[in-house]
Amino acid sequence: MFDGHIALYRSLPKRVKIIEVGPRDGLQSEAGNVPTTTKVDLVNRLARAGFANVESASFVSPKWVPQMADGLAVMRGIERIPGTIYSALTPNMRGYENAREANVDEIVIFSSASEAFAQRNVNGSIAESIERFVPVAKAAKDAGLRLRGGISCCFGCPYQGEVPLSAVQDVVARLADLGCDEIDLADTIGVGTAGQVAFVVENVARQFPLDRLAGHFHDTYGQGLSNILAAMQIGMHIFHSSVAGLGGCPYAKGATGNVATEDILYLMAGLGIETGIDLDAVVQAGDFISQALGKNNAARAGRALLARAH
Ligand code: HMG
Ligand code: MG
Numbered sequence: 001m002f003d004g005h006i007a008l009y010r011s012l013p014k015r016v017k018i019i020e021v022g023p024r025d026g027l028q029s030e031a032g033n034v035p036t037t038t039k040v041d042l043v044n045r046l047a048r049a050g051f052a053n054v055e056s057a058s059f060v061s062p063k064w065v066p067q068m069a070d071g072l073a074v075m076r077g078i079e080r081i082p083g084t085i086y087s088a089l090t091p092n093m094r095g096y097e098n099a100r101e102a103n104v105d106e107i108v109i110f111s112s113a114s115e116a117f118a119q120r121n122v123n124g125s126i127a128e129s130i131e132r133f134v135p136v137a138k139a140a141k142d143a144g145l146r147l148r149g150g151i152s153c154c155f156g157c158p159y160q161g162e163v164p165l166s167a168v169q170d171v172v173a174r175l176a177d178l179g180c181d182e183i184d185l186a187d188t189i190g191v192g193t194a195g196q197v198a199f200v201v202e203n204v205a206r207q208f209p210l211d212r213l214a215g216h217f218h219d220t221y222g223q224g225l226s227n228i229l230a231a232m233q234i235g236m237h238i239f240h241s242s243v244a245g246l247g248g249c250p251y252a253k254g255a256t257g258n259v260a261t262e263d264i265l266y267l268m269a270g271l272g273i274e275t276g277i278d279l280d281a282v283v284q285a286g287d288f289i290s291q292a293l294g295k296n297n298a299a300r301a302g303r304a305l306l307a308r309a310h
Pocket of ligand 2: 025186188216218
């Protein structure tokens with residue numbers, strides 16, 4: 001359909017990696033109790049749909065995020081598809097040990113570019129959170145596990161407002177020093193816009209390989225897809241998304257879920273960019289979890305494709 005003469009298409013990657021974060025980032029914000037069996041079913045459906053990486057659990061304090069307290073049971077209950085990376089959040093050594101018991105493939109440490117957000121999310125300063133990660137990172141590397149570092153509030157903070165690029169770059173440098181294989185730039189409250197995203201991604205890519213930088217965009221202000229397109233034009237090709245647009249953040253009031261996986265996949269299909277993921281299977285998974293939670297499906301493409309099928 002597009003013959004490559006349009007500058008936009010020439011500048012885009014041929015293939016992107018999409019990390020499905022719905023079972024973690026999505027379900028961590030659910031007000032009601034989500035049965036472990038529903039979580040297991042969701043992770044299985046997503047892994048079967050072809051994701052190379054499904055963020056499946058969090059080994060954080062159950063006092064802070066009770067929704068994720070059954071991480072071990074989820075990890076033990078799922079079918080492990082060979083080649084799929086099952087990742088989980090670990091805020092400290094206690095979380096790391098639990099993640100090891102659960103046989104997690106990728107350890108995710110997470111900090112923030114905003115001091116105010118770090119205090120609310122991990123009950124400590126950015127520096128303190130990094131201190132807790134030093135032994136986690138070493139243990140993960142010694143065990144031969146993949147290590148990913150997430151940075152919240154790279155494009156704005158619910159408590160302090162603007163976040164300077166230098167603050168983002170500072171945390172990127174610290175996570176890079178810890179040996180992170182991948183670093184996620186997160187727009188926790190979905191306030192970023194395309195120009196800002198391009199600016200931040202381009203500058204961070206001067207200090208950490210773009211090949212290993214990911215975009216984690218929440219869709220609160222409806223900017224998720226345009227932010228992804230802007231980041232792809234700079235060369236980014238790893239993105240996070242949430243099936244049915246599930247989620248929010250327990251420590252960012254009003255923030256909605258990540259950009260919906262169905263919407264991203266529809267965009268990529270239209271652009272002829274490979275993902276290796278079966279959109280129809282994701283649409284079904286989105287329908288399954290929306291019904292299980294008794295909520296409206298927040299994926300626009302998901303809803304449209306379901307309506308067309310009926
Ligand atoms: P704390 O209260 O300062 O730490 O929490 P503590 O060491 O004093 O521990 C308090 C209690 O929790 C103790 O229990 C610990 O044993 C227990 P008690 O002695 O009172 O009975 N505890 C744990 N239990 C199980 N697993 C653990 C663990 N750690 C301590 N790992 C801490 C500090 C960092 C632990 C806490 O603040 C915490 O767990 N925070 C996590 C918050 C969270 O999960 N937020 C959501 C995920 S981040 C996110 O969504 C952003 C992201 O999507 C990117 C974006 O969009 O921005 C990634
Ligand atoms: Mg998030």
